[in-house]
Amino acid sequence: MKITTKLQMLMTVAAAVPVIVIIFMDQAVAVGAGVAALVGLIGPFMAARWLVTKDLGDIRALCKLVKEGKYRVHTALPNEAPDNGEENEFISVMRDMNWMAREIKLREGQLNEAIDELDVAQQELMEQKKALEVANKRLNEMAMTDPLTGLSNRRHFFDHLEQEICRANRIDQPLSLFILDIDYFKRVNDTYGHQAGDIVLKAIAHILRTRLRRSDMAARIGGEEFAVLLSDTNLTQTIELAEQIRNNIKEYLFQTCDGKCINITCSIGAFSGDRPDYTKAELLYKYADKALYDAKNSGRDQVAYYDCAKLGQEQVELFEQLGPRGVTH
Template sequence: MTGSATYQSVFLRDLRLSTAHSLVTQSGAPGQGLPNETPTRYLQALIDGLCELSLRDPLTGLANRRHFRSVLEREVDRMARSGEAALLLMLDIDHFKKINDTHGHIAGDMVLQSVARTLLGCVRPMDTLARYGGEEFAIVLPSCQATYGRAIAERIREAVESTMIRVSPALALNVSVSIGGAYALQWIRSTTQLWIERADNQLYQAKSAGRNRICIEEQPDSTVSAEEKSMLFGPLSTYYPPADVDRSTVPLADASGRHTGR
């Protein structure tokens, strides 16, 4: 808004809110309605509800791809600043097309919902679990050290494999998942697309190797030493003489700070 913008009252009766109202109320808990004490509270609750719907997958209730990508962008930025490890897991339900073809799409939807609930029971509150698309899911795990990544992925794989999914009174199914993973590059401002591609490549390898297994990319050694951090974040005056000093008389320094002469 600019300084010259004018404000005027808006009456709810002049807005077409019936569709938005239905979407928000139908997606909430039974009996939970929008507040109606004041028009402002009602409208704010309606806007908040629509924002929440725009970030959720309607079938599983998980974060959707839009929300997932925004979380991934923040995590890449945090990684570049802090250097803490973070793991991205991409998961795909094995032979899902066969489930749809054999038992129907309703059974397929029930499988997706069941797997989503199982995955929710395997992640921490700080993790982000999303339905990436179709039968594929994604999990962003901040502060996940390389020594624990494979164990976490194996626990997820076992949990899905051991869960019986009842799709009708006479039919129960078991499914498995293939999992690919990649760590964010520490101290490097990479891109979300590159991170996804690296994890997706590992998922492809897991499926090519027979499915129902895990492939996690080896994390490169990106440890930054104390001396390197000092060079990256220390004051420039440590390495560069003031502007009024004849630089030809100042000895050079190597990466460790030792003078090397000319």
């Protein structure tokens, strides 16, 4: 029942009470006065309770449920009245609030599903990102590494050499490198096959790794040629290390897949500068390559070093103008 209808009924009762009291005054004055007093005392309370208080209490209870997230618990309501405008306004409000609570629950479920889907998508993206990082790292390693020996390749070696030249010039410390070339390596491939040659290359790479410091770098430049870069190392230390490696290779027992033993020797050309005031890595490499050429021409299986002081200035300038030259091994 609408509140306006209830108010009309109360006004009708309030208007009728004085008439009833007057009609029956001569018969029961005390009773009429008592009834009037009673109506005056409890009438407003009953009217408020009938009109507003009870329905507002129900609305507040529903609001409390919504605040607590208990959307599935709905206030029990009478059947919806026909659409004739006679339904109590508070009941209509509560019915709408029930509808909104159901919609909130529905939207909350949809939102949670969307959040779960986003979490799954985020996890997939993180896994893909991790896979890409691993793949990129692998690609970078492949771009810098010789696939057969696992050592640095030529490109990585020269990039690192440029950095070491800048660092050595900046802090004024010696920088050394040497080139190692296997003697008569072609005979190994021709006699025992290329698989045996690969075994020899891998074994020499292993020897280099075990003899060098973490700050040093070993690389396979190409074919049977290796290069070693030594930071903060003078010429005496460089030659000593080169001799140790040469002896290790000479004494190493290289075995083919069928059990045959191969004796291998190598030639090494070294260069060291106490203050390498050079701007090109290729120049330092040519100095070591020139020493390697001398070692080859002097009978192989030995270490030679390049000494700028032993050459005249004109010879040095002429040599520096030469491009990279192939060494006859």
